[in-house]
Structures are given as C-alpha cells and as structure tokens.
Amino acid sequence: GNSVxxxxxxxxxxxxxxxxxxxxxxxxxxxxxxWYVQYPGxxxxxxxxxxxxxxxxxxxxxxxxxxKETTSFHLEKGSVQVSDSAVYFCALSxxxxxxxxxxxxxxxxxxVRP
Amino acid sequence: GAGVSQSPSNxxxxxxKDVELRCDPISGHTALYWYRQRLGQGLEFLIYFQxxxxxxxxxxPSDRFSAERTGESVSTLTIQRTQQxxxxxxxxxxxxxxxxxxxLTFGAGSRLTVx
Numbered sequence: 001g002n003s004v005x006x007x008x009x010x011x012x013x014x015x016x017x018x019x020x021x022x023x024x025x026x027x028x029x030x031x032x033x034x035w036y037v038q039y040p041g042x043x044x045x046x047x048x049x050x051x052x053x054x055x056x057x058x059x060x061x062x063x064x065x066x067x068k069e070t071t072s073f074h075l076e077k078g079s080v081q082v083s084d085s086a087v088y089f090c091a092l093s094x095x096x097x098x099x100x101x102x103x104x105x106x107x108x109x110x111x112v113r114p
Numbered sequence: 115g116a117g118v119s120q121s122p123s124n125x126x127x128x129x130x131k132d133v134e135l136r137c138d139p140i141s142g143h144t145a146l147y148w149y150r151q152r153l154g155q156g157l158e159f160l161i162y163f164q165x166x167x168x169x170x171x172x173x174x175p176s177d178r179f180s181a182e183r184t185g186e187s188v189s190t191l192t193i194q195r196t197q198q199x200x201x202x203x204x205x206x207x208x209x210x211x212x213x214x215x216x217x218l219t220f221g222a223g224s225r226l227t228v229x
C-alpha cells in the first residue's frame with residue numbers, strides 16, 4: 001500500500017539557518033504530493049503541493065521538488081524564522097481527481113530559536 | 115461556512131460511554147474525511163465520503179467506530195463504548211479538486227479524552 005516516511009525529529013534550528021526536512025514515499029501510479037503545516041494551537045493547513053514529476057511547489061519561502069526517480073519530496077527553506085516553528089507533515093494522494101484520500105507521514109516538529 | 119467547523123472542540127468522557135463528534139464541511143466540497151491524531155503520532159485515516167458513492171471505511175479501527183454523512187453536508191463520527199486508547203484529536207477535512215490535486219481543508223479538531 002501507499003506510505004510516506006519522514007525523517008525523525010524533532011529538529012531545532014537557529015533563526016536564519018537552512019532547513020531540509022526529508023520525505024520519501026511509496027505509491028502505485030503517480031500520486032500528488034503535499035506538505036501540510038500545523039502551527040501551535042491551529043489546525044492543519046496546506047503549505048505547498050506538486051502534482052507531477054519534476055514539479056516544484058513553493059510557498060512562504062519553502063520549496064519542495066517532486067522527484068520520481070528517488071521517490072522523494074524534501075522540504076527546504078533557505079532562512080528559517082521563529083514563526084516557522086510548527087509540525088510539518090508530508091502527504092500523498094492515492095489515485096486521481098476528487099476520488100482520492102491522503103496518506104500522511106508521522107510529522108516532524110520544527111523549533112526555531114531566536 | 116468559511117471553513118470546516120467541528121464540535122465539540124473538547125470532550126472528556128468516561129470509559130464505556132458513547133460519543134458523537136460533528137463536522138460541518140465547507141459548502142460545495144463534495145468530499146469529507148475523518149482522521150485521528152494521537153499524541154506524538156501522525157494522522158491516521160479513518161473514513162472518507164465522496165458525493166453519493168459508498169464511503170471508504172477502510173481506516174476505521176474497530177466496529178465501535180462509525181460515521182454518517184447526510185448528502186454533501188454535515189457528518190457525525192460516533193464512537194461506542196469508548197476506551198482509553200480512543201483518546202486523540204479527531205480531525206475532519208473537506209476537499210475541493212483544485213489544479214490537478216485533491217486539496218484538503220482541515221477543521222480545528224475535536225480533542226477526545228477518555229478517562
């Protein structure tokens with residue numbers, strides 16, 4: 001079945017540091033890939049997405065590139081801020097169109113120190 | 115409404131009692147999902163409704179769990195004879211197929227504590 005594997009956490013960085021959060025997946029077919037973020041005390045919200053190989057999703061300075069050859073969708077940001085402290089979830093959708101559900105990784109907690 | 119609304123936001127119950135959790139999806143979103151998030155864990159898929167199709171119940175952990183949805187509106191997740199391991203945040207999401215991807219919008223969740 002489909003699965004998403006995220007690197008173990010938590011991750012603690014200083015402000016302005018470079019961030020990489022690894023995500024790899026196992027899926028049949030060609031899933032869409034997502035990063036969701038959960039800020040303290042808030043619900044999950046979509047951060048970025050990519051729907052086909054070599055697509056790059058980007059938002060709020062974060063980027064992730066859909067790498068079919070390595071089945072990866074690593075999240076990167078060049079300079080993190082304290083406000084980026086949150087839990088980050090990698091996810092994939094199985095199937096196409098509206099008839100698909102999302103499979104999530106376990107999430108990783110990012111803490112950014114001033 | 116503007117977002118996905120869930121109620122109650124917090125529920126404390128005694129072991130063995132039944133609970134009902136409610137989800138109001140975004141108007142016009144045909145798909146509705148329930149997920150469970152245990153402390154320190156990822157999101158665990160429970161059940162998925164899409165329009166008038168039969169729901170995908172493959173994630174329900176036991177027959178104590180059930181869910182209903184009326185048309186394309188409100189959904190209720192029911193847990194019968196609650197156990198301590200049912201303690202978790204129950205998340206509801208609805209979705210709109212957008213730009214080639216199924217994008218989920220989540221509610222704030224219902225935190226269930228079983229004593």
